[in-house]
Amino acid sequence: xxxxxxxxxxxxxxxxxxxxxxxxxxxxxxxxxxxxxxxxxxxxxxxxxxxxxxxxxxxxxxxxxxxxxxxxxxxxxxxxxxxxxxxxxxxxxxxxxxxxxxxxxxxxxxxxxxxxxxxxxxxxxxxxxxxxxxxxxxxxxxxxxxxxxxxxxxxxxxxxxxxxxxxxxxxxxxxxxxxxxxxxxxxxxxxxxxxxxxxxxxxxxxxxxxxxxxxxxxxxxxxxxxxxxxxxxxxxxxxxxxxxxxxxxxxxxxxxxxxxxxxxxxxxxxxxxxxxxxxxxxxxxxxxxxxxxxxxxxxxxxxxxxxxxxxxxxxxxxxxxxxxxxxxxxxxxxxxxxxxxxxxxxxxxxxxxxxxxxxxxxxxxxxxxxxxxxxxxxxxxxxxxxxxxxxxxxxxxxxxxxxxxxxxxxxxxxxxxxxxxxxxxxxxxxxxxxxxxxxxxxxxxxxxxxxxxxxxxxxxxxxxxxxxxxxxxxxxxxxxxxxxxxxxxxxxxxxxxxxxxxxxxxxxxxxxxxxxxxxxxxxxxxxxxxxxxxx
Amino acid sequence: xxxxxxxxxxxxxxxxxxxxxxxxxxxxxxxxxxxxxxxxxxxxxxxxxxxxxxxxxxxxxxxxxxxxxxxxxxxxxxxxxxxxxxxxxxxxxxxxxxxxxxxxxxxxxxxxxxxxxxxxxxxxxxxxxxxxxxxxxxxxxxxxxxxxxxxxxxxxxxxxxxxxxxxxxxxxxxxxxxxxxxxxxxxxxxxxxxxxxxxxxxxxxxxxxxxxxxxxxxxxxxxxxxxxxxxxxxxxxxxxxxxxxxxxxxxxxxxxxxxxxxxxxxxxxxxxxxxxxxxxxxxxxxxxxxxxxxxxxxxxxxxxxxxxxxxxxxxxx
Numbered sequence: 001x002x003x004x005x006x007x008x009x010x011x012x013x014x015x016x017x018x019x020x021x022x023x024x025x026x027x028x029x030x031x032x033x034x035x036x037x038x039x040x041x042x043x044x045x046x047x048x049x050x051x052x053x054x055x056x057x058x059x060x061x062x063x064x065x066x067x068x069x070x071x072x073x074x075x076x077x078x079x080x081x082x083x084x085x086x087x088x089x090x091x092x093x094x095x096x097x098x099x100x101x102x103x104x105x106x107x108x109x110x111x112x113x114x115x116x117x118x119x120x121x122x123x124x125x126x127x128x129x130x131x132x133x134x135x136x137x138x139x140x141x142x143x144x145x146x147x148x149x150x151x152x153x154x155x156x157x158x159x160x161x162x163x164x165x166x167x168x169x170x171x172x173x174x175x176x177x178x179x180x181x182x183x184x185x186x187x188x189x190x191x192x193x194x195x196x197x198x199x200x201x202x203x204x205x206x207x208x209x210x211x212x213x214x215x216x217x218x219x220x221x222x223x224x225x226x227x228x229x230x231x232x233x234x235x236x237x238x239x240x241x242x243x244x245x246x247x248x249x250x251x252x253x254x255x256x257x258x259x260x261x262x263x264x265x266x267x268x269x270x271x272x273x274x275x276x277x278x279x280x281x282x283x284x285x286x287x288x289x290x291x292x293x294x295x296x297x298x299x300x301x302x303x304x305x306x307x308x309x310x311x312x313x314x315x316x317x318x319x320x321x322x323x324x325x326x327x328x329x330x331x332x333x334x335x336x337x338x339x340x341x342x343x344x345x346x347x348x349x350x351x352x353x354x355x356x357x358x359x360x361x362x363x364x365x366x367x368x369x370x371x372x373x374x375x376x377x378x379x380x381x382x383x384x385x386x387x388x389x390x391x392x393x394x395x396x397x398x399x400x401x402x403x404x405x406x407x408x409x410x411x412x413x414x415x416x417x418x419x420x421x422x423x424x425x426x427x428x429x430x431x432x433x434x435x436x437x438x439x440x441x442x443x444x445x446x447x448x449x450x451x452x453x454x455x456x457x458x459x460x461x462x463x464x465x466x467x468x469x470x471x472x473x474x475x476x477x478x479x480x481x482x483x484x485x486x487x488x489x490x491x492x493x494x495x496x497x498x499x500x501x502x503x504x505x506x507x508x509x510x511x512x513x514x515x516x517x518x519x520x521x522x523x524x525x526x527x528x529x530x531x532x533x534x535x
Numbered sequence: 536x537x538x539x540x541x542x543x544x545x546x547x548x549x550x551x552x553x554x555x556x557x558x559x560x561x562x563x564x565x566x567x568x569x570x571x572x573x574x575x576x577x578x579x580x581x582x583x584x585x586x587x588x589x590x591x592x593x594x595x596x597x598x599x600x601x602x603x604x605x606x607x608x609x610x611x612x613x614x615x616x617x618x619x620x621x622x623x624x625x626x627x628x629x630x631x632x633x634x635x636x637x638x639x640x641x642x643x644x645x646x647x648x649x650x651x652x653x654x655x656x657x658x659x660x661x662x663x664x665x666x667x668x669x670x671x672x673x674x675x676x677x678x679x680x681x682x683x684x685x686x687x688x689x690x691x692x693x694x695x696x697x698x699x700x701x702x703x704x705x706x707x708x709x710x711x712x713x714x715x716x717x718x719x720x721x722x723x724x725x726x727x728x729x730x731x732x733x734x735x736x737x738x739x740x741x742x743x744x745x746x747x748x749x750x751x752x753x754x755x756x757x758x759x760x761x762x763x764x765x766x767x768x769x770x771x772x773x774x775x776x777x778x779x780x781x782x783x784x785x786x787x788x789x790x791x792x793x794x795x796x797x798x799x800x801x802x803x804x805x806x807x808x809x810x811x812x813x814x815x816x817x818x819x820x821x822x823x824x825x826x827x828x829x830x831x832x833x834x835x836x837x838x839x840x841x842x843x844x845x846x847x848x849x850x851x852x
Binding site: 057059083084087088089090091092094095096098099100103104105106107108109114117118121122155157158168171172174175 | 741742743745746747748749750751752753754760761764765838839840841844
C-alpha cells in the first residue's frame with residue numbers, strides 16, 4: 001500500500017481561555033486516509049472533530065495551539081507551517097467542503113469568479129484567462145452542475161442550498177486535490193438534497209480516486225457511506241473500524257449509545273416510562289381546515305388540513321419551503337391565515353382578537369426550534385418558567401418546582417442563567433415554560449433538530465413521558481423522518497405548501513401512497529440498514 | 536427598481552421640505568414679532584413704528600401666516616430665499632459665493648476620514664501582533680474624544696507656528712487647506728473606523744473566508760478580495776450619516792482657521808440675526824445631507840447584488 005494521503009499522529013490541540021492556558025479540545029488523536037478511501041469522523045458537538053479538521057488544514061483559530069503531534073500529507077510533515085506555506089497545500093493537495101453552503105460563498109461575487117480564483121491559486125502562473133475559465137467550468141460540471149455556464153455568471157443568492165454546496169464542491173475540486181475534507185457538508189440541507197450530494201461525493205471518489213474524510217454528527221450518514229468510521233468523544237477517538245464491524249460489534253460504550261440514539265435505527269414508537277393517564281379518548285382537540293397563506297406572490301400554504309387527536313402526536317414533515325413552519329405559526333395564532341379555519345376543542349380561533357387569543361394561549365403553547373435563542377439570556381431558569389404564570393397572575397413558586405421536576409431537572413437549576421445550561425437542558429426549560437399553564441396542546445417547531453442525537457433521544461423520551469402523564473397532544477413539526485417514527489401517531493407530509501399525504505405513521509411509512517413520501521423515506525440516511533434496536 | 540429610486544428620492548425631498556417648514560415655524564411664526572428679529576436689540580426701541588411697519592410689509596409679515604408660508608415656499612422652490620438683512624445680497628447668491636470653499640473642505644474631509652478609517656481597519660485586521668492591533672483599535676475612540684476646536688488649535692500650534700509648514704489661516708490654495716482638512720477629518724473618521732474595525736473582524740471569521748483559505752488564498756488576498764467589499768457596505772451608510780457632523784464641524788474649523796465658508800457664514804448670520812440667511816442655510820444643509828444619503832442609498836444596490844435582487848423582484852427577502 002502506498003503512503004496515506006493524510007496521516008495525523010498523536011495530535012493534541014489546546015484552547016487558551018483567558019490567561020490560563022489549556023482547555024484541551026483534541027487529545028492525542030491519530031488517523032489516516034488512504035487514496036480512494038472514504039473515512040467518516042463521527043462525533044457530537046464539543047467532541048473536537050471540527051478542531052481536528054481545522055488543525056489538519058492549518059486553520060485553527062488564534063486561541064488554539066497545537067501542543068504535540070504531527071500532520072503529514074503524503075509523508076510531508078506540515079505541522080506548524082505558516083500561512084504562506086500552508087497556502088501551497090490547501091486547495092492544491094487538500095480540498096475543503098465547508099458546513100454551511102449558505103454562508104460559505106462570498107455574497108458579492110459571482111460564483112464563476114470564486115471558482116476561477118480557486119483554479120488560479122493552484123495552477124502554474126501566466127496561463128491565459130480563458131484557460132482558467134474553462135477549468136472552472138469543467139470543475140462546476142464535475143461537481144454535478146450540468147448548467148455550468150449559467151451558474152458561472154450567477155451570484156450565490158440566486159442558487160438553492162444544494163446548488164451552492166455543489167459550487168463549493170467545485171471550488172474544492174478546482175485545485176485538483178488528492179484528498180477532500182468535508183465538514184458536515186450536508187447538515188444544512190434537506191434530506192433529498194443530502195442524498196444527491198453524498199451520492200455525488202461517493203461517485204467522485206471512484207471517478208477521481210481521491211480520498212475523502214467526512215466529518216459528521218449523523219451516524220446514519222457515516223454508516224451508509226464510509227469504508228471506515230472513527231468515533232470521537234471528548235477530543236479522543238473512542239472507536240474505529242470498518243462499518244460492518246461497528247454495526248455488529250461496537251467496542252465502545254459511547255458508540256453503542258450513539259447507535260441506539262440514532263432515530264433512523266429505531267423501528268417503533270418510543271414507549272412512555274412514566275404512568276400513563278388512562279382517559280385518552282382520542283377525540284379531536286385541534287382541527288385545521290383549508291388553511292391558505294400567501295407571501296406576496298408565493299403561496300406558502302395551500303388549503304392545508306390537519307387533525308390532532310387528544311393524547312396523540314401528529315407530526316408534520318417536509319423539506320424547507322414546504323410550509324410546515326407557516327402552518328405551525330398559524331396553529332399557534334402567531335400568523336393569520338388568508339383563508340381556512342383553526343378550531344381548538346371546537347372553538348374557532350381565526351378572527352379572535354388579542355384578548356381572546358390570550359385566553360386561548362393557556363391551552364395552546366409553542367416550543368421553538370432553537371433553545372439557544374428562545375430563552376432570554378438575562379433571565380434565570382426560575383424567572384423563565386414563571387413568566388407565563390406571572391402573565392396570567394397565577395402563583396408561581398411551587399408550580400415552577402413541579403415543572404422543573406416534570407422535565408427531570410432539580411432545584412439546583414432554579415437560579416442558573418441559560419448560558420450555564422447545555423442545549424438539552426435549555427430545551428427542557430423551554431418545555432417546562434410551555435407546560436406552565438397546563439396547556440392541552442403543544443406545538444413543537446423542530447424542537448429537537450438543534451440538539452445532538454443522544455440529547456435528542458432524551459428530549460423525545462421526555463416528550464413521550466409527559467404526553468402519557470398529562471394527556472397532552474402534540475403538533476410536531478420536523479424535517480427528520482426518523483424522529484417521526486419515534487414519537488408520532490399520525491403524520492402529515494407536506495411539499496410546496498400542500499399536504500401530499502396524511503395518515504397513521506405505520507401506514508404511511510410502510511406503504512407510502514405518494515411518490516414524494518417514497519423519495520423522502522428513501523433519502524433517510526441509513527434507511528436500508530437493519531434496525532439494531534427493536535423497541 | 537424604479538419604485539426604490541422613487542421612494543428614496545421622495546424621502547430626500549420630504550427631508551428638505553420638513554427642514555424648510557420647521558425653520559419657517561421657528562423663525563417667522565414663533566417669535567411674537569418677527570420684525571424685532573430683524574433689528575439690533577440695542578437699537579430696537581429707537582426705531583420708529585412706521586419704519587417697522589414698512590419693513591414688516593416688505594417682508595410680508597402683515598399677511599396671514601399660511602399665505603406667508605406658501606409665498607416663501609413658492610420662492611424657495613425656485614431657489615429664492617429673499618435678501619440677506621446684513622449685506623442686502625440675495626441669500627442664494629451669498630450662499631453660492633462661499634459654498635465651493637466649504638464643499639471642498641467637507642468632501643475632502645469625508646474622503647480623508649474614510650481613508651483614515653480604512654487604514655485603521657486594515658492595519659488592525661491584517662496585523663498579527665496583538666500590541667499593534669490594540670493600539671490601532673484604540674485610535675477611533677481617541678479621535679472622537681478630542682473636540683475639533685482643541686485639535687484645530689493643536690495642529691495650528693505644531694505645524695503652523697512651530698514648524699511653519701503650513702499657513703495658519705486664509706484660503707489660498709492647497710497648502711492652506713491641509714490643516715483644516717485634517718482637523719475636520721479626524722473626529723469624523725472615529726465612528727467610521729470603529730464600525731469598520733468591527734465589521735472587518737466579523738467578516739474575517741465568516742464562512743466564505745474559510746472557503747478562501749481552503750482554496751489556497753493568502754491572508755493579504757483574502758483581506759483585499761473577500762473581506763474588503765463585504766465589510767465596507769455598512770460603513771458606507773455611516774459615512775453618509777456622518778456628513779452632518781462635517782457641516783457642524785465646519786462651523787468651528789472655519790472659525791479656527793479663519794476660512795470663509797458656510798460654517799463661518801452660519802455663525803455670523805446667527806450672531807447678527809440675519810433671519811433669511813439662516814433659513815437659507817438650514818435648507819441648504821438639509822438638502823446636501825439628503826442628497827448625500829440619497830447617493831449612498833443608490834450606490835448600495837450597485838455594490839451588493841443581494842439588495843439588487845430584492846429590488847428587481849420586488850420581494851422582501
